[in-house]
Amino acid sequence: MNMPIKEKILSQLIHANGEPISGQKLADQLNISRTMVWKHLKSIEEDGYVIEAIKKKGYVLQSIPDIVSPERISSYLDTKSIGRNIFYYPVCESTQTIATEKASDHAAHGTVVITEQQTAGRGRLERPWDSSANKGIWMSVIIRPEISPQYAAQFTLVSAVAITRAIEELTDCSPAIKWPNDLLINGKKVTGILTELQADMDRVQAIIIGIGVNVNQELEAFDESIQSIATSLKMETGQEVNRAELVAKILYYLEKYADIYVENGFEPIKLLWESYNCTIGKRIRANMLRETLEGVAMGITNDGVLELKLDNGQIRGIYSADIHL
Ligand code: BTN
Incomplete structure (x- = not known):
């Protein structure tokens, strides 16, 4: 490099x-x-x-100062293109908002926007994302795969698998993936992923993958409203994690699995996702925009859609929902 x-x-x-x-x-x-x-x-x-x-x-x-500066990340980085171009902000409103602007402005494939602290971090379904200073990984990665927009959702699962693999390699934790892309440890959320798309009718322009990992927080760092459902890698292992090294490892696996996906399709990613998931086979409640469904999660389709078997035997495809196990 x-x-x-x-x-x-x-x-x-x-x-x-x-x-x-x-x-x-x-x-x-x-x-x-x-x-x-x-x-x-x-x-x-x-x-x-x-x-x-x-x-x-x-x-x-x-x-070494505990910061996620481009210099520190690059010293651990082993990728061809992802993370070669890093924009670093000590504080910002949301890396996702900045990355979205940069993607519209033709930022290169693999560009990363990262910060120590977000003042208006965004989660899925327009929720706020708690992003306290210097303790987590708050970053957005711009990917430009040559795929049609209908397959973009599969990239969410690529990201979930990449982050799980990176955490597994650098810590004593092995997170479980709750469909589609929450990473849980002992049932509590350690990572959230927000995938957003810029596309023409037939071609993806950019996928912006927003990644929030709770790394070195203690319980008090979380807002009281989420203290019972959130956790950090440090809370689970008792050990501080080098955030810059973990960022580099996430980018490494993101590139590796994105390459596998583009070359070999979704099947190998689906198999990995299934091996890490904690949703399939369980009775779940899926809260959607207009309805709530309960049933047993049967599996995911080749498009990453969750198949739910309702109590009346009917199978329903779930495209976007909040899942309660
Ligand atoms: C979720 O709701 O689970 C997704 C959370 C995604 C949070 C990340 S932190 C970095 C990036 N910037 C944001 O504003 N959101 C994403």
């Missing part, structure tokens, strides 16, 4: 795992002068990193 020099230096310091790296070695590897190395190190320190200079040995990274 073609990273800017400052990010390359930061990446080397992070991956040195406490071993000193000499200024000369950095200068030689990056083909720049030692003065330039020193200037980049100063700039890295200004971002909140603590770097110790050890005489005759080199530089050691002593501490």
